[in-house]
Amino acid sequence: MRFINDNILSIVVFLPLAGAILLAFFPRRDRDIRYFALAVSLITLLASLHLPWYFVRGQNGFQFDEDAPWIAHPNIHYHLGIDGISMWLVILTTFLMPMCVLISWKSIGDRVKEFFILMLVLETAMIGVFVALDLFLFYFFWEATLIPMALIIGMYGHGRKIYAAVKFFLYTMIASVFMLAAIIWLYARTGSFDFVTIQSAIQGGQVPGFASAALWLFLGFFVAFAVKVPLFPVHTWLPDAHVEAPTAGSVLLAGVLLKMGTYGLLRFNLGLFPEESRRNAPWIIALAIIGIIYGALVAMVQPNIKRLVAYTSVSHLGFVVLGIFSFTQLGVDGAVYQMLSHGVSTGALFMLLGMIYDRRHTYDITEYGGLATPMPVYATFFAFIMLSSVGLPLLNGFIGEFLVLSGAFQAKQLYGILAATGVIWSACYLLWMYQRVFYGAVTNPANNSLRDLDARERVSLWPLAIAALVMGVAPMLWLHSIDPAVSAALKQFSAITQAAAPATAHVTQVVSQVIGR
Amino acid sequence: MIPAIDYIRILPEVVLSVFGIIVMMIDPLIPEQSPKKPLGIIAVVGILGGLAATAFQTGFYGSAFYNTIRVDTFSVFFHVVVLLIALVVILTSLEYLEVQRIRSGEYYGLILFGTVGMMLMSSAVELVLIFIALEISSISTYILAGMRRRAAESAEASLKYFLLGSFATAFFLYGVALVFGATGTTNVYGIARYLQGQSSLLAYLAVGLMFVGLGFKVASAPFHVWTPDVYEGSPAPVVAFMSTGPKAAAFAVLLRVLFATGAPGWFWMVWVSAVLSMTLGNIGALVQQNVKRLLAYSSIAHAGYLLVAFAAAKQVGISAAIFYAASYAAMNVGAFAVVSHFASAGEKYVTLDDYAGLGRRSPLLAAILTIFLLSLIGIPVTGGFFAKFYVFSAALQSNLVGLTIIGVINSAIAAYYYLRVIIYMYMRDERGEVPVARIPAGLGIGLAICLIATIYLGVLPGRVLDYAMQSAQDLMK
Numbered sequence: 001m002r003f004i005n006d007n008i009l010s011i012v013v014f015l016p017l018a019g020a021i022l023l024a025f026f027p028r029r030d031r032d033i034r035y036f037a038l039a040v041s042l043i044t045l046l047a048s049l050h051l052p053w054y055f056v057r058g059q060n061g062f063q064f065d066e067d068a069p070w071i072a073h074p075n076i077h078y079h080l081g082i083d084g085i086s087m088w089l090v091i092l093t094t095f096l097m098p099m100c101v102l103i104s105w106k107s108i109g110d111r112v113k114e115f116f117i118l119m120l121v122l123e124t125a126m127i128g129v130f131v132a133l134d135l136f137l138f139y140f141f142w143e144a145t146l147i148p149m150a151l152i153i154g155m156y157g158h159g160r161k162i163y164a165a166v167k168f169f170l171y172t173m174i175a176s177v178f179m180l181a182a183i184i185w186l187y188a189r190t191g192s193f194d195f196v197t198i199q200s201a202i203q204g205g206q207v208p209g210f211a212s213a214a215l216w217l218f219l220g221f222f223v224a225f226a227v228k229v230p231l232f233p234v235h236t237w238l239p240d241a242h243v244e245a246p247t248a249g250s251v252l253l254a255g256v257l258l259k260m261g262t263y264g265l266l267r268f269n270l271g272l273f274p275e276e277s278r279r280n281a282p283w284i285i286a287l288a289i290i291g292i293i294y295g296a297l298v299a300m301v302q303p304n305i306k307r308l309v310a311y312t313s314v315s316h317l318g319f320v321v322l323g324i325f326s327f328t329q330l331g332v333d334g335a336v337y338q339m340l341s342h343g344v345s346t347g348a349l350f351m352l353l354g355m356i357y358d359r360r361h362t363y364d365i366t367e368y369g370g371l372a373t374p375m376p377v378y379a380t381f382f383a384f385i386m387l388s389s390v391g392l393p394l395l396n397g398f399i400g401e402f403l404v405l406s407g408a409f410q411a412k413q414l415y416g417i418l419a420a421t422g423v424i425w426s427a428c429y430l431l432w433m434y435q436r437v438f439y440g441a442v443t444n445p446a447n448n449s450l451r452d453l454d455a456r457e458r459v460s461l462w463p464l465a466i467a468a469l470v471m472g473v474a475p476m477l478w479l480h481s482i483d484p485a486v487s488a489a490l491k492q493f494s495a496i497t498q499a500a501a502p503a504t505a506h507v508t509q510v511v512s513q514v515i516g517r
Numbered sequence: 518m519i520p521a522i523d524y525i526r527i528l529p530e531v532v533l534s535v536f537g538i539i540v541m542m543i544d545p546l547i548p549e550q551s552p553k554k555p556l557g558i559i560a561v562v563g564i565l566g567g568l569a570a571t572a573f574q575t576g577f578y579g580s581a582f583y584n585t586i587r588v589d590t591f592s593v594f595f596h597v598v599v600l601l602i603a604l605v606v607i608l609t610s611l612e613y614l615e616v617q618r619i620r621s622g623e624y625y626g627l628i629l630f631g632t633v634g635m636m637l638m639s640s641a642v643e644l645v646l647i648f649i650a651l652e653i654s655s656i657s658t659y660i661l662a663g664m665r666r667r668a669a670e671s672a673e674a675s676l677k678y679f680l681l682g683s684f685a686t687a688f689f690l691y692g693v694a695l696v697f698g699a700t701g702t703t704n705v706y707g708i709a710r711y712l713q714g715q716s717s718l719l720a721y722l723a724v725g726l727m728f729v730g731l732g733f734k735v736a737s738a739p740f741h742v743w744t745p746d747v748y749e750g751s752p753a754p755v756v757a758f759m760s761t762g763p764k765a766a767a768f769a770v771l772l773r774v775l776f777a778t779g780a781p782g783w784f785w786m787v788w789v790s791a792v793l794s795m796t797l798g799n800i801g802a803l804v805q806q807n808v809k810r811l812l813a814y815s816s817i818a819h820a821g822y823l824l825v826a827f828a829a830a831k832q833v834g835i836s837a838a839i840f841y842a843a844s845y846a847a848m849n850v851g852a853f854a855v856v857s858h859f860a861s862a863g864e865k866y867v868t869l870d871d872y873a874g875l876g877r878r879s880p881l882l883a884a885i886l887t888i889f890l891l892s893l894i895g896i897p898v899t900g901g902f903f904a905k906f907y908v909f910s911a912a913l914q915s916n917l918v919g920l921t922i923i924g925v926i927n928s929a930i931a932a933y934y935y936l937r938v939i940i941y942m943y944m945r946d947e948r949g950e951v952p953v954a955r956i957p958a959g960l961g962i963g964l965a966i967c968l969i970a971t972i973y974l975g976v977l978p979g980r981v982l983d984y985a986m987q988s989a990q991d992l993m994k
Contacts, residue, residue: 071979073986074910114880140897147896154944155876162944169936174929181925184910 008050009064009080012090013127015044016097020120023113030112034105037116041097044123048094051087057481060488062133062196070137076193079134084485085266085336086130088478089259092343093126095463096255100248102460103351107247107358108156115156119248122148126256130263135183136193139176142224145257146172149249157244164237164244171237175227182220185213186272199271203492218276221268222284228261231284231321232291235314242310243363247354250306254313255347259339262320266332266489270324274492281325288325289418291318296425300432306363308433309349312389315422316342322419323404327493331407332486333479338400340478341471345389345397348464352382355457359450365436369443374450379438381453381461386434388468390427396471523581526588526640528570529596530633536563537629544622553622557611557959560625564604567632571596584704585643591839591988595639595769598843599762601966602850603632606758608963609854613754616862616954619664628758631657635766642777644693644703647770651689651734654766655682658759662751665864674750681743682733689730695723708778716781724780728790731774734767736760737820738793745801748813753857753864756809760816760853761846768823768842772835775827777992787828788920794821795927802934806868808856811934812849815893818931819845822908825924829911835989837907840982844900844974848892851967855886858960859953866951872938874947882956883942885964890935892971895928900974907982 004011019040027033055063062081070078082090100119108115125148128141146169154165187193189208190201201207227234242250270277295314302308316338323335355378356371357363372379388395391402401423409416442448453461471478524531540556540563547553571593580587607628614624634654641647659682663675697703699719700711712720732740748756775783798818805811823845826838859875859882860867876883892899895906905928912921956964974981 071977071982073979073982111877114876143897147891151939151943154940162940165944166936166940170933173932177925177929184906184913188910188913 004050005054005064007066008047008054009066009082009131012044012048012051012094013080013124013131015047016040016120016123016127019044020117020124023117023120027113030109033113033116034101037120038098038101040120041094041101041123045094045098048091048127051082051090052481055084055087055481057084057484060484065133070134074136074187074193075191076136077134078137079194080131080137081133082131083488084481084483085489086263087481088336088340089130089256089263090127092259092340093123093130093256095467096251096343096347097123099347099351099460099464100251102456103251103354104246104248105456107354111155115152118148118152119252122152122252126252126260129260133195134193135186135195135198135268138195139180139183142176142179142260143173145260149253149257152249153241153245156246156249158246159244160240161244164240167237168241171227171234172224175234176224178220179224182217185217185220195267195271202272214273214276218269218273218280221264221272222280225261225264225269226287228264229258229317229321230261230314232287232294232314232318235291235295238314239307239310242313242350243304243306247350247357250310250350250354251347254310254350255343258313258317259343262317262324262335262339265321266324266335270327270489270493277325278327278493281327285322285325285415288318288321289415291315292322292419292422293425296422296429300425300429303365304363305365305368305433305437306350306353306357308365308429309346309353312426312430313342313346315426316346316389319401319404319419319422322415323400323407326404326407326411326415327490328407328410329483329487329490330403330410332490333483334400334403334405334407336482336486337471337475337478338397338404341388341396341400341468344464344467344471345385345395348381348385348461348468349389351460351464352378352385355453360446365433367444368437368447370438370440371442371447371450372438373442374448375452377452377458381465382438383434384465385468386430388472390430391423394469394472396468396475398472399475519582522577522579523586525574525577526579526581526586527637528574529567529600530636532566532570533563533629533633533636536560536566537626537633539563540626540629541623544626547622550620552615553620553625554611554615556622556625557607557614560607560629561604563629564600564607564632567600567636568597568604571600580642584706585646586640587642588640589988589991589994590984591769591772591992592640594839594843594984594988595765596636598765598846599632599635599639601970602758602762602765602846603628605850605854605963605966606754606762608959608966609757609857610754611959612957613752613857617665617752617864618862619666619752621664624661624664627657627661631661631758632762635762638766639769642705642773644696644705644774647773648686648690648693651686651767651770654763655686655734658755658763661755661758662747664752664755665750668750668863670746670750671752672750674747677743678747678751685730685733685740687730688726688733692723692726692728692730695719695726699723705773705777708780712779712781720780721782724775724783725786727774728771728783728786731767731771732790735764735771735820735823736794736817737790737824738797738817739790741794741797741817741820744817745810745813748816749807749809753809753853753860753867756813757850757853757857760812761849764816764820765842765846768838771827772838772992776830776835784828784830787824788917791821791824791828791920792923794818794824795924796821799927799930799934803930805934806870808869808872808938809867811869811938812852812856815931815935816849818927819849819893821927822905822924825912825917825920826908828917828920829908829915831911831915832986832989832993833907833914834911835992836982836985837904837911839985839988840907840974840978841904843981843985844892844904844971847967847970847974848889848899848901851964851971852886852889852893854960854963854967855882855889858882858956861952861954869938869941870948871951872941873945874942875953876943877947878951879953882953885968887939887942888968888971890938892975894932894935898972898975900971900978902975903978903982904974
């Protein structure tokens with residue numbers, strides 16, 4: 001038990017990789033491969049639940065800390081640890097993974113073994129990104145997510161899959177080179193890659209030449225993360241990647257990979273360069289708000305459902321960035337919460353789209369219409385998830401958006417007013433899409449004979465639907481551990497905002513007023 | 518009287534020469550039309566003997582033969598690298614020669630002799646001996662390049678390599694002569710003593726000429742024009758050999774000539790050559806359809822990255838260069854081993870179109886080649902990443918910001934053409950008629966060595982880097 005508790009993060013990170021290696025050698029039949037992958041992802045989920053179970057809520061700093069020297073020169077450590085923010089992102093990853101395996105059960109019929117190997121390797125890399133506390137290790141995992149994802153898009157996607165895969169790869173890779181440059185600069189001046197060490201060195205003013213380089217370092221990290229989020233002008237890879245990717249790829253892309261960007265902004269940009277963050281916040285917030293509105297408007301006119309949902313990500317992630325750069329307790333809490341809830345609801349939306357694609361092999365809205373008649377269960381699930389994405393009170397999307405907007409209003413009223421329109425837009429495009437696809441008479445005879453969801457598909461949707469509901473009704477389950485981590489992250493900003501002081505109590509009050517408890 | 522210990526200091530060279538002679542002697546005993554595989558096995562045994570002799574040498578550091586040979590960590594490091602390259606190349610050739618119906622026993626002998634030359638290059642500290650070693654290794658590779666006798670391009674490769682190569686070595690020799698004129702000695706450390714604190718026009722000229730000669734051997738721009746043609750025409754395992762072995766050895770010589778002598782005036786030469794190599798190599802590779810040509814241009818680019826480490830000059834730079842040479846050898850030999858297996862009889866299948874769908878037909882080979890390509894890009898978990906990482910951080914430590922930026926931009930460009938190969942393998946549909954044979958044991962072992970080396974250098978680079986730093990220190994002593 002002691003051993004497990006001391007090494008739990010390594011176990012969670014490397015279980016999927018071990019599974020992938022075993023998978024490469026053992027099962028031969030496609031069916032066995034699928035069951036094996038499912039088993040590995042479930043065991044990983046189970047192992048990761050150790051984290052919230054034994055997480056000490058009141059404790060400051062990082063928990064489940066593991067630190068061992070890895071390479072002597074340069075001084076790289078194998079340093080893992082989590083706080084309330086990264087813990088839930090890890091859980092989000094391990095939680096989405098079994099669903100991704102289930103959703104790929106039948107839709108991936110060719111090169112099955114390679115597919116699940118790539119998925120499991122990807123899982124290791126994604127979890128690694130959230131738990132790494134050594135900047136080098138972080139970069140290592142960050143790059144490692146790239147290859148499996150690009151291969152998943154390029155090998156199992158449809159349409160212009162190669163174009164999408166290459167675009168995704170080049171965008172992310174070129175952007176992360178700037179981050180690497182910034183990391184190396186920090187190493188050269190501090191002699192350490194350790195996040196905590198570097199952070200305290202910067203705070204203590206012990207980094208020579210930091211003042212003049214800070215802006216460039218900030219931008220180096222920012223570019224890498226902004227591309228991943230994706231923030232407004234660098235978002236163009238996202239629709240392509242999403243539309244051409246196989247369903248499981250889209251789920252992980254939207255559910256987890258985008259969060260790596262916002263997580264990075266919160267952890268590294270705010271954590272290491274508070275001064276620069278504050279100074280650059282206005283234009284970043286402007287980009288976020290443009291993203292919210294622009295993403296929504298573009299989503300509205302898409303003839304392709306998957307592309308539509310892809311653009312909603314641009315819009316929803318804009319909220320997250322807005323929340324982070326509001327530097328208020330409420331805003332950042334909301335941003336983290338929005339990350340989780342976007343993972344659940346958009347992940348579920350992509351899964352639903354995958355199910356209809358398996359049946360009809362098209363994403364054209366005009367091909368559909370009146371689907372509620374032949375597929376009532378599907379329509380119900382879709383409605384539920386869509387409403388959670390729109391931000392209906394008592395479902396998960398609402399909490400995040402509400403907190404972000406409250407934070408934005410605290411920071412500057414104009415931000416709040418502009419961003420709030422995004423909530424309206426998202427209702428417009430999603431409801432309108434729902435109406436065109438599901439209501440009315442069946443317009444296309446091909447849709448008359450569609451099967452409704454089978455047991456496997458329902459099993460893969462229920463956990464997400466339940467999560468959406470629980471996250472909407474009992475957000476404090478999550479916020480209790482998110483909140484202290486956020487206030488720790490914002491400590492450096494306390495001079496700027498006064499709202500940080502009675503943080504937890506304040507959030508509890510706001511949230512319970514809102515959901516009427 | 519030469520003390521006995523001196524012979525231990527050239528023991529690996531002796532062992533390999535003996536085995537080379539054995540191979541040549543047994544060759545006529547094997548009937549004309551039967552396979553020459555036994556000779557390959559003998560050569561493998563010879564290489565293993567050479568490795569053992571190198572390991573034995575580590576207890577006997579020091580100079581030999583009137584200060585013409587010097588065994589130190591630096592020479593041992595390059596001995597091991599060159600020997601491992603030769604080992605993998607021979608293992609790959611076992612199958613390749615069968616498939617191509619090349620029935621020449623001297624093939625293995627030449628590889629052994631060439632390896633002797635390269636090993637000697639890394640341990641010689643006397644410019645004349647270095648020149649002789651350079652010739653031993655060059656002449657072997659000239660002949661090896663023409664081993665596909667029935668193919669016109671192979672003859673072209675051999676002739677081109679020979680003519681340009683001898684031209685380049687003449688430059689080197691001229692440089693040596695000028696050094697002797699300027700300093701009165703051809704011993705590297707003697708030159709260092711003489712040049713301390715003073716330099717003459719003659720010395721500048723000499724360094725320039727020697728750099729031209731060695732620049733040709735390492736295929737750095739602007740002395741790189743021969744590379745694509747020669748690599749395209751030569752037998753694939755030979756390309757694996759000459760794109761890494763002589764290159765590593767020539768870099769070793771370059772390190773000695775430039776740094777151990779404390780030679781003047783090399784900085785801008787190296788700087789310009791590095792920038793040109795990286796840029797021309799990568800841009801050239803972008804448009805290639807032939808995989809061998811693509812890898813040829815990529816090897817030019819890699820010579821450029823290595824020269825960046827040279828420009829950084831300090832001990833970190835030298836150790837980065839040494840590390841780079843090792844990890845480049847691992848990944849490049851591996852990549853060419855896959856290419857040579859895949860080429861089939863007459864090297865028919867070497868274009869990107871032939872690689873389409875390889876991921877489906879031969880998942881294992883495709884996965885292995887992918888790892889080598891990712892390493893060549895410089896993706897983490899592979900040796901290529903740390904190699905680039907050390908090179909660029911060494912450059913930054915020497916405040917070569919411009920050079921670093923050019924290098925980083927270049928590695929971003931390079932990602933594109935390596936990715937193209939991966940895209941063809943996994944994402945394009947196959948054309949159907951390209952056969953893939955089972956992986957024979959020899960190739961399997963060779964690939965495993967490269968793969969383990971690539972991953973090892975990418976996950977635990979610490980020990981090799983420490984050794985490289987130690988070598989750099991010894992070099993400067």
